[in-house]
Amino acid sequence: VFSHRDAQLKSMELTISKAEKYMGQFCTLLAAYTRKTAKLRDKADSLVQQLHDYASNEGPELRICLKNFAEDLAMVQDYRQAEVERLETRVVSPLKAYGNIVKTKRVNLKRFSADRNQEIKELQRLEKLRLRNPSDIQSIAETNLQKASSNANRSSRQMEETITDFQRQKLCDVKRIFSDFIMVEMLFHAKALEVYTHTFNNLEMMDIDKDLEFFRNQIQISGPLLENTAAISTLPQYPSPTPSTLRLTQ
Template sequence: MTTVFSRDTQLKTMEATLSNAEKYMGQFCTLLAAYTRKTAKLRDKADMLVRQLHDFACTGDAEMSICLKNLAEDLAMVQDYRQAQVERLETRVVAPLKTYGDTVKAKRADLKTFSADRKRELKELQKLEVMRLKNPADRQGISQAEVSVQKATSYANRSTQQMEDIITDFQRHKLEDIKRIFSDFIMVEMLFHAKAVEVYTHTFKNMETMDIDKDLQVFRNRIQLSEALLENTTSTAGMLQYPGLNPPPLRQVRYPSPTPSTLKMAPEQPRQVCYPSPTPSTLRIQPRQSLSRSLLGQREIEDEEEEEDEEEEERYNSEDDLGDPRAIRRSYAAEYVRNQRQK
């Protein structure tokens, strides 16, 4: 009977082990899956920000345009790293945790077999005790009952050994999975943040080189009237104020009215249809592609145009921007692609 009670304690410990694994590994799976989905949503919002930054950069002057385009390219590159982060979280963290549902179900089935053997042994023991109390003189019946108890105990011992091995193996794999899964989780996060810090450091330094005064001077020149136009306006106003100083009116020359034979019909121009620009409510996010590659493709076209005027640019840099680190500025993404091509 002592062995039976010890098996009851053993069974409760095994059931508690499986219940805890099912509960907490399931909660970890749910939370980390939600974490991965939130990261993917953050990636999508950042992609929208990249598009808006690039569009807004095209509307500004040189300094703002350069810095914001570089920022858009670097931010798109960070989102490529975030995409890799999402994929790694799904494959290395969430996927292994999903398997614990089926694993626990299989172990519970083995535990039911062990519980059935334990109950059969307990039943045979109770049957033997009852027979000894009611018919102590029935030696044949008692001997048969003892044989049945021995068989049930044999099955229970075998089942107990198998179950101990199964639960021990399950516990070992669980501990190894916990160590590996959360180590991978930390590694994935460190890789992303390390790359993001590297890119953002370059981008921050690039943004610091933005010369606001240059763009402001260009803007002032655009909105202010020129001195010649001001003098012309002043002289015109003086003539209107003193009529005696006005010059004589010019003689009007009359031209003959056109006749049907002299009229020439100009070819009709195709009418241009202007479509309204898309608003945020009409924008739809397409399946994600690498924004950094598309932006870098546009930048490569611009680079080809710059290479055609390379001699003029070098002469301009040597005369006006000698020693100025802001003369040529590139995004981290552009520098990365250039270094990879050189390798």
């Protein structure tokens, strides 16, 4: 019996330790992943501002093209912000919760171990009394042993149920957390692809020759004549896809 309970206790300890180790590592890595994503969003916001500044100093074709690009890039960062928030809520937070879950299971395991140790202690006491052979004291010791064994058996059954429930919940949580991670990433990249497809088509329509003509006129002519030869871009200023058509579901 004691050998079985020792093996049972070690198995339970190993289950909890593995969960603590790997869920903790996943939490650390995915929290860092989320922070890196947020930093990427910040860098992209700076790029949007730089594009606007640069566009204001260029010819009509490039100016409109870059402004469209900046608007589209800014929209992608809105989706990236949603990605960051969803990663925090659906992935990182549930993993953080395992810190307290593991602590609770360790308390339960400690209680089970204490009941087991008490049973062993009562058995050892009974064995010593049997050697001395006072029947009345031995009877009391046997009663104490029965009580300790009963507590240990009950504690063992409860701990088996607790660890089984813990394992079941862990499996469900791992499946759900990583499914949510993939879904969040898929949503972001699908929306980003839609916006960037629009941006790419917009860049392809830019007429470089028109801006070169405008540039030549600038360096060859000055004064009032320059105003008469200023080029006007024929590049349509396509609006970015509206957020309503690209809304991410919560």
